[in-house]
Amino acid sequence: MLNELFHIFNVFIFVYVIIVDGFYLMLFFLSFKQIQEYLKRSPYNEIKEFRLSSLTTPISIIVPAYNEEKTISNSISSLLQINYPEFEIIVVNDGSNDETIERLKNDFSLIEIPIMAVRKKIKTETVHKMYRSTKHPSLLVIDKENGGKADSLNVGINFSTYPYFCSVDADSMLEPDSLMKAMKPFFEGGENVVACGGIIRVINGCSVENGYLKKVRLPKNKLAISQVIEYLRSFLMGRLGLSSLNNLLIVSGAFGIFRKHEVLEVGGYDVDNLGEDMELIVSLQKYLYKTKSDAKVLFVPDPVCWTEVPEDLRSLAKQRTRWQVGLLQTLIKHKDTLFNPRYKSMGLLAMPYFLFVELLGPTIELLGMLFVIVGLYFDLVNIPFAILYFVFTLVFGVFLSVTAILLEEYSFRKYERVSDLFRLLFYSILENFWFRQINAVFKTWGFIRFMRKDRRWGLQNRKGFSQTDQQQVM
Numbered sequence: 361m362l363n364e365l366f367h368i369f370n371v372f373i374f375v376y377v378i379i380v381d382g383f384y385l386m387l388f389f390l391s392f393k394q395i396q397e398y399l400k401r402s403p404y405n406e407i408k409e410f411r412l413s414s415l416t417t418p419i420s421i422i423v424p425a426y427n428e429e430k431t432i433s434n435s436i437s438s439l440l441q442i443n444y445p446e447f448e449i450i451v452v453n454d455g456s457n458d459e460t461i462e463r464l465k466n467d468f469s470l471i472e473i474p475i476m477a478v479r480k481k482i483k484t485e486t487v488h489k490m491y492r493s494t495k496h497p498s499l500l501v502i503d504k505e506n507g508g509k510a511d512s513l514n515v516g517i518n519f520s521t522y523p524y525f526c527s528v529d530a531d532s533m534l535e536p537d538s539l540m541k542a543m544k545p546f547f548e549g550g551e552n553v554v555a556c557g558g559i560i561r562v563i564n565g566c567s568v569e570n571g572y573l574k575k576v577r578l579p580k581n582k583l584a585i586s587q588v589i590e591y592l593r594s595f596l597m598g599r600l601g602l603s604s605l606n607n608l609l610i611v612s613g614a615f616g617i618f619r620k621h622e623v624l625e626v627g628g629y630d631v632d633n634l635g636e637d638m639e640l641i642v643s644l645q646k647y648l649y650k651t652k653s654d655a656k657v658l659f660v661p662d663p664v665c666w667t668e669v670p671e672d673l674r675s676l677a678k679q680r681t682r683w684q685v686g687l688l689q690t691l692i693k694h695k696d697t698l699f700n701p702r703y704k705s706m707g708l709l710a711m712p713y714f715l716f717v718e719l720l721g722p723t724i725e726l727l728g729m730l731f732v733i734v735g736l737y738f739d740l741v742n743i744p745f746a747i748l749y750f751v752f753t754l755v756f757g758v759f760l761s762v763t764a765i766l767l768e769e770y771s772f773r774k775y776e777r778v779s780d781l782f783r784l785l786f787y788s789i790l791e792n793f794w795f796r797q798i799n800a801v802f803k804t805w806g807f808i809r810f811m812r813k814d815r816r817w818g819l820q821n822r823k824g825f826s827q828t829d830q831q832q833v834m
Contacts, residue, residue, distance in 0.1 A: 362740065363740055366731065366735050366740040369731055370741060370745065373724065373727070373728035373731070373749070374748070374749055374752070376716075376724060376728075377725070377728070377749070377752045377753055380721060381752055383713070383717070384756075384760055386601070387597050387598060387601030387602070388601070388760070388763055390601040390604045390605065391597045391601045391767065392767065394600050394601070394603070394661070395767060395771045398660075398661060398662065398771075416444075416445045416446070416543075416547070417522070417523065417543070417546065417547070418445070418446035418447060418448075419444065419446075419448075419522050419524045419525065419539070419543065419617070420448050420450060420516070420521060420522045420524070420525040420526070421439055421447055421448065421450065421526045421528055421539075422452065422513055422526065422527050422528070423435065423436065423439070423451045423452065423516075423527075423528050423529070423530050424512035424513050424527075424530065425451055425452065425454065425456065425512070426455070426460075426506070426512075427458045428458075428460050428530035428531060428822075429456075429458045429459040429460045429462075429463050430822045430823070431530060431531040431824050432451075432463055432464060433464070433468075433571070434533060434570075434824075435529075435530050435531065435533055435571070436449065436451065436464070437570055438533040438572065438573075439534060439571075440496055440498075440499070440571070441571060442534055442536055442537075443536045443537050443539075444543075447522075448498045448499075448520070448522065449496075449498055449499045450500045450501075450502065450516045450520060451464065451500070452504060452512040452513070452515050452516045453502065453504065453512075454506050454508065454509070454511070454512045455503075455505055455506030461503060464491070464501055465491070468493040468495055468496060469494040469495045470492065470493055470494075471492060471494055472489055472491055473491065473492045475489070476490065478519055479518075480518055481517070481518055481624050481628075482518055482624070484504070484507065484511050484514045484518065485504055485505035485507035485511050485515070486504065487502055487503070487504045487515065488505065489502075489503040490503070491503070500519070502515060502516070502519060507631065508631055510628075510629035510630060510631040510636040511631045513527055513628070513629045514628040514629050517624070517628055520620065522620075523619065523620050523621065524543070524617060524618065524620060525617070525618055525620055526616070526617045526618075527613060527614075527616050527637075528614065528615055528665065529613060529614040531822060532560075532563075532614045532615065532668075533568070533571065533665070533666045533667075534664070535663070535664045535665075537663070538615070538663040538664055538665060539617075540663075541558070541660060541662050541663035542556050542558045542660055543556075543617060544660070545658050545660060546617070546619070549656070549658075552655050553655060553656055553657075553658060554618065554619045554622045554644055554648065554656070554657060555611055555616060555617065555622075555641065555644060555658070556611070556616070556658045556659070557599070557608070557610075557611030557612055557616045557617075557657075557658075557659050557660070558615050558660055558661075558662070558663030558664060558665055559595040559596070559660075559664055559665070560591055560595060560612050560614050560615060560664075560665050560666075561588075561591060561664055561665070561666050561774065562579065562584060562587055562588045562591060562667065562668075562669050563666035563667055564579035564581065564584040564668060564669055564671065564823075565577045565578050565579030565580060565581075565584065566666065576774050576775060576776070577775075577777070577780065578775060578780045578784065581671040582787070583672070583673070583795070584669055584670075584671050585783065585784075585787045585791075586787060586791040586795035587669045587670075588784065588787075589761050589784060589787060589791055590791075590795075590799075591669075592765060592767070592768050593760055593761055593764035595659075596661060596764055596767045596768060597760065597764055599659045600659055600661055602659075603657075605705065605710075606656055606657075606705070607705055607706060607709055607710035608657045608658065609641050609642055609645065609706070609714060610637060610638040610641055611637060611641050611657065611659070612637060612665075613637035614665050614667050615663070618640075618644075622644055622647060622648075623640065623644070625647060626644060626646075626647050627643075630693075632689075632815075633686055635682075635687050638686065638690050639686070639689070639690045639693065639694075641657055642690055642694050642697070645706055646694065646697060646703065649702070649703050661771065661772070664774070668822060668823070668824075670821070671823065676798075676802065677802045680799060680802035680803055680806070681802055681803070681805050681806040681809050682806075683803075683806070684802075684803045684805075684806025684809075685809050685810045685815070687714065687718060687719050688719060688806065688807070688810050691715055694711070697711050698711050698712065699711075722799065722804060723803070723804045723807070725753060725800055726797070726804055729753070729797070732745075732746050732750075754792050754793065757796060758789050758792050761789070761791065761792065762785060762788050762789070764788070765781075765784050765785060765788055
């Protein structure tokens with residue numbers, strides 16, 4: 361009886377892994393095709409033309425901030441240097457209890473102004489004070505009651521002036537042309553685009569000076585290097601492939617652009633969801649289906665946002681369990697779309713993918729490895745089956761990681777040093793034998809956190825861009 365149970369479960373795991381690997385392989389080929397087409401379009405001249413045009417749509421940049429004293433000044437400095445004709449920056453301080461506001465006051469010469477009277481289109485926590493920079497009139501700082509990241513973004517939307525807004529995390533930095541590149545689909549598609557995301561890269565180890573990224577380098581921290589590979593795999597293969605199928609269900613909260621009208625129609629960001637970025641996109645996609653709109657949510661592989669990632673296991677655990685709880689909350693809230701033909705490929709492909717691959721995948725893989733190892737020990741699993749299982753999990757995982765790096769090398773090549781390339785290739789093999797399993801454990805713990813109704817955000821330890829620079833110079 362025990363032998364039969366082990367056999368049934370292992371066959372299930374094996375079939376599941378083959379199906380998932382096949383889907384990843386499809387995404388790889390779709391992503392490769394998309395990158396080829398993007399590079400052929402040679403967007404530089406078009407971007408220059410948009411930058412010089414008086415018709416280029418102005419945009420509001422919203423930066424939610426909570427206890428970001430180590431990164432906030434560099435982040436805002438980088439935003440002030442972007443190449444874009446007309447924009448405003450709205451920093452929303454979410455009741456920080458550190459020196460975030462003081463840093464902003466000192467570094468950008470803020471003066472307090474009367475709280476502007478606006479029509480409160482989205483209900484939010486109370487705004488206490490407002491500040492305007494005397495150095496940079498386009499910089500507005502709002503100090504509000506603590507209500508979470510989603511609430512801060514909603515405050516920014518309420519006070520924003522322009523028809524489009526860009527959300528940027530306070531621990532992130534944009535490249536000078538990133539905003540223009542991410543807005544390009546809106547210029548080209550007009551009413552047919554409601555949201556667009558760009559690629560997120562790891563800033564740990566890079567050299568930053570006065571809010572400007574001077575040198576791109578790999579971090580020295582092994583955990584951070586593994587996340588470099590993970591981000592390349594997730595964005596250059598996963599999101600780009602899903603975007604090509606018009607099934608993109610997440611635009612990273614670190615860097616996304618939205619048309620404000622549709623965001624207001626769906627009620628803004630959900631303040632009760634820890635994965636507010638994905639929940640908003642799913643709500644927008646549902647809205648587009650219900651209104652029978654042809655508009656799309658897109659991903660562009662070139663506009664880069666650089667962000668700080670965790671360098672210790674505790675911070676990584678907080679981040680990944682939070683992501684998993686947010687994903688679970690979103691799937692439950694929008695369960696009516698699952699396998700629902702009314703939502704076409706979103707209901708029949710994208711939502712099931714996030715359920716069976718992104719949500720359940722790490723736990724199923726973890727249980728599969730555990731059962732195979734236990735089965736081998738008690739002679740319940742034969743060796744040929746175990747070998748096949750590890751080939752289709754670990755070896756294929758190595759293949760995906762290596763191809764993601766090769767896609768990066770083929771396309772945008774941010775890491776120019778040969779030594780960095782070889783380190784990436786080395787860690788793309790190594791991370792499948794430790795980081796992948798640790799990540800799966802953290803994501804599995806997310807289920808337990810959800811069942812315990814633990815909705816805490818979970819702050820990570822930040823080193824800040826300046827400290828990273830000093831280590832790089834030394």
